Amino acid sequence: MNDTSDLVAELKKRGAQKVALQFPEGLKRRAAEYATALKTAGFDVIVSGDPCYGACDLAVDTLALADVLIHFGHAPVDDLQNVIFEPYHVGFDVTVLKHALPLLKGKTICLVTTVQHVHLVPEMAAFLQLQGIDTRIGAGSTRTPFRGQVLGCSFAAAKVPGADEILFVGTGLFHAIGIAIATRKRVIALDPLTGIAQDVNGDTLLRRRFAVIEKARNAKTIGIILSTKSGQQRMALAQHLSSLSPNATIVTLREVSPDELLNLGFACYVNTACPRLAYDDQVRFPVPVLSPQEFEIVCGVRTWDDYAIDEIP
Amino acid sequence: MNDTSDLVAELKKRGAQKVALQFPEGLKRRAAEYATALKTAGFDVIVSGDPCYGACDLAVDTLALADVLIHFGHAPVDDLQNVIFEPYHVGFDVTVLKHALPLLKGKTICLVTTVQHVHLVPEMAAFLQLQGIDTRIGAGSTRTPFRGQVLGCSFAAAKVPGADEILFVGTGLFHAIGIAIATRKRVIALDPLTGIAQDVNGDTLLRRRFAVIEKARNAKTIGIILSTKSGQQRMALAQHLSSLSPNATIVTLREVSPDELLNLGFACYVNTACPRLAYDDQVRFPVPVLSPQEFEIVCGVRTWDDYAIDEIP
Numbered sequence: 001m002n003d004t005s006d007l008v009a010e011l012k013k014r015g016a017q018k019v020a021l022q023f024p025e026g027l028k029r030r031a032a033e034y035a036t037a038l039k040t041a042g043f044d045v046i047v048s049g050d051p052c053y054g055a056c057d058l059a060v061d062t063l064a065l066a067d068v069l070i071h072f073g074h075a076p077v078d079d080l081q082n083v084i085f086e087p088y089h090v091g092f093d094v095t096v097l098k099h100a101l102p103l104l105k106g107k108t109i110c111l112v113t114t115v116q117h118v119h120l121v122p123e124m125a126a127f128l129q130l131q132g133i134d135t136r137i138g139a140g141s142t143r144t145p146f147r148g149q150v151l152g153c154s155f156a157a158a159k160v161p162g163a164d165e166i167l168f169v170g171t172g173l174f175h176a177i178g179i180a181i182a183t184r185k186r187v188i189a190l191d192p193l194t195g196i197a198q199d200v201n202g203d204t205l206l207r208r209r210f211a212v213i214e215k216a217r218n219a220k221t222i223g224i225i226l227s228t229k230s231g232q233q234r235m236a237l238a239q240h241l242s243s244l245s246p247n248a249t250i251v252t253l254r255e256v257s258p259d260e261l262l263n264l265g266f267a268c269y270v271n272t273a274c275p276r277l278a279y280d281d282q283v284r285f286p287v288p289v290l291s292p293q294e295f296e297i298v299c300g301v302r303t304w305d306d307y308a309i310d311e312i313p
Numbered sequence: 314m315n316d317t318s319d320l321v322a323e324l325k326k327r328g329a330q331k332v333a334l335q336f337p338e339g340l341k342r343r344a345a346e347y348a349t350a351l352k353t354a355g356f357d358v359i360v361s362g363d364p365c366y367g368a369c370d371l372a373v374d375t376l377a378l379a380d381v382l383i384h385f386g387h388a389p390v391d392d393l394q395n396v397i398f399e400p401y402h403v404g405f406d407v408t409v410l411k412h413a414l415p416l417l418k419g420k421t422i423c424l425v426t427t428v429q430h431v432h433l434v435p436e437m438a439a440f441l442q443l444q445g446i447d448t449r450i451g452a453g454s455t456r457t458p459f460r461g462q463v464l465g466c467s468f469a470a471a472k473v474p475g476a477d478e479i480l481f482v483g484t485g486l487f488h489a490i491g492i493a494i495a496t497r498k499r500v501i502a503l504d505p506l507t508g509i510a511q512d513v514n515g516d517t518l519l520r521r522r523f524a525v526i527e528k529a530r531n532a533k534t535i536g537i538i539l540s541t542k543s544g545q546q547r548m549a550l551a552q553h554l555s556s557l558s559p560n561a562t563i564v565t566l567r568e569v570s571p572d573e574l575l576n577l578g579f580a581c582y583v584n585t586a587c588p589r590l591a592y593d594d595q596v597r598f599p600v601p602v603l604s605p606q607e608f609e610i611v612c613g614v615r616t617w618d619d620y621a622i623d624e625i626p
Contacts, residue, residue, distance in 0.1 A: 031564070046562075062565045228375070250358075
């Protein structure tokens, strides 16, 4: 557990008495100790226990029972009031970036990372500059407030004009693949914890998505998934997609689970919630789950050449 | 699908344009056809896809996107505005009650059933009276608006003074066991679809619960589960229970799942959400999940002799 004295000071400054705590899945086990520390400091504490995968998924219902919500581990994606975003930094020795150097070919690279490493962006950039690499850091979007920060649903910081290629520093390949499709540039992914660097492209994902699109073409009933999470609810998009087919019905879902998709019984779904769900979890789903752009292709209002990866603006 | 003309008339009377639909798990597959029927009748339709196990679990977030919510299959447990409760009756030939007759010993019996059969209560009572059995029908509670109706969390209709024993007509044994513990009377359960009648008592459940209570005694961290569902949120109870132990923390949960209990990592939980969760699902949970009354026993403020089954008033 991190020291809570700054948090306690911030809560006192805000005049908060009832405090709600929300943790992503990987930090949930800390809930009991944070609750005890804040109760000892004199606050009433309530923990949100629901699944949480991002700042797009704020515990609004638990905040309704408290004065302030402390959301751990993510940066804000919107400007909801009475939420304190408490970072959870994961550090590493930036010289690990040396493993990416042999793969970098461009003169100018754009450096991006995820929120838990974003505090190291200046140090990483300085290391790369020292190696003679012209390093650019993008400004991000409203969903990615930190310079150089990307999310699975927002690659704005990777879209720096003039960069020849992009270096993504972080865990997993989803962000890097998304960046490759979104920017159509060369992307190198470096896992800073293992030191493994690799050249990433979107070809495999695009081939898989093409197969899913073909499978969805004959669906007689289509559920347009509309999230009820704070930062994932895209009603205008859901209504637009629903208007493309008489067989489409808008379906709200908090957690998009294989069980519920099966129980609802639609032959195909279109996902307007967290974009990663369609790309990452298709293997878990009983029927095709398309992205908005993929459904436009099925409905003939977008061509395959205009394929785009789904981002939330 | 039932005829929707009455529903359409009701929606028009209310001046509704945007209509939200919510189905229990067993009726969810009907969502697409009901949506199509109401769209054809000129309404904008949105379906709530989240899990739903009762009228205590209204799709408040989906209703916020519509003028009216049609909730299928359950009777109201509270007086939320703009909700139409659309019954889903399951009929049977009431002469099936003859299978229960050999087990009835009392002079006066109290007849109860669940919401899907409640329309048959007068006919069932008439059948029993014809057999010479003095049959009483209880008035229920605010959560059980129909005479003779019980819920897994409300056995008020079974508490008829002067009844020697209770005849429960319905599927499964949970209601009958709950009634036996709540009333301390003899209970006969009749499944009207199979014709199987049996004498039910709470002994096995109580033995199992005693073991769970003993297992929970040494827990160093205790999560007091507070539901965020419309008809399951018992904050005053959660606060009372939390005040009984310095190791207790209130945790909000929408769906009480084994995964989330594991991720949160408390050594024991106390369930103030749907009472059935603790009694029915303990086998799925990684640690002891106590009822409110069981936690009072652990904390020494209630004796085992005063064991009571949890009901929501």
